[in-house]
Amino acid sequence: MTRFAIFLLWLVHFLPLPLLAPLGRGVGLLVYALVRERREVALTNLRLCFPEWNERTRRRVARRHFQAFGRAVVEHGLLWWSRRARLQRLIRVEGREHWEAVQGRPVIWLAPHFVGLDMGGTRIITEWRGVSVYSRQKDPVLDRVLLRGRTRFVEPVLFSRQDGIRPVVRAMREGLPLYYLPDMDFGSRDSIFVPFFGVPAATVTALSRIARLAGALVVPAVTRQLSGGKGYVLKFYPAWQSFPTDDVAADVRRMNAFIEDRVREMPEQYFWLHKRFKTRPPGEARFYPQ
Secondary structure, three states: HHHHHHHHHHHHHOOHHHHHHHHHHHHHHHHHHHHHHHHHHHHHHHHHHOOOOHHHHHHHHHHHHHHHHHHHHHOHHHHHHHOHHHHHHHHEOOHHHHHHHHOOOEEEEEEEOOHHHHHHHHHHHOOOOEEEEEEOOOOOOHHHHHHHHHHOOOEEEEEEEEHHOOHHHHHHOOOOOOEEOOOOOOOOOOOEEEEEEEEEEEOOOHHHHHHHOOOOEEEEEEEEOOOHHOOOEEOOOOOOOOOOOOOHHHHHHHHHHHHHHHHHOHHHOOOOOOOOOOOOOOOOOOOOOO
């Protein structure tokens, strides 16, 4: 099944984006209709984060999210097999001056989980070398395809989560920026509960710790999926000033607040399929079914 799915992605990647995009949106709507569990996860997240919305609005945003997510999945074939020139044309870079202003110093590219996350990461490696953390896939075929897709241009340095942060910090001190994904629930280990849209969320403190250990600047790098099959925009933001501080909890709150602001700009593109509030404080009821 994995081989067949990969073959289909290879086949459709030859299509122009204005044809590929509606195909992906159609796949997303099909998943929204058929995969009830993930639909309910997305709706639960939206109810928690946007209690001021009515249910009709939340369902509309959820459908649009599945469409955007389906499109991003189908367009992964572009990342794995398209030429560098095509990718650089389809994924435009904005705010380049913010990143170039701090080149030569240890840098963390802060990349929250929007549907264009992998597009932004691949656009970066068409031009710049960096370091990132790689989760090995259980399926060896998928693992090989993903690894090749992430290393076929300017080869990055990849570490597994089991390697810890020390080798990452060493690579950063040698001049390689870290493409860092900060906003998933990995359980209570190395996490603290910090509000995300007003809801306590188990949030890893690694951004603050790595920035301190490496003496790194944080340069957010957020990727937006454009409508109408017009591609993507990778936007670099100005480097954060006065970060990190001596207050790790305040650092994590600042990170979550930045992500919240970007979510409000494009709520349908945040990764609502993830159980962001799975880990709860002691004694608090679960939000998701087992």
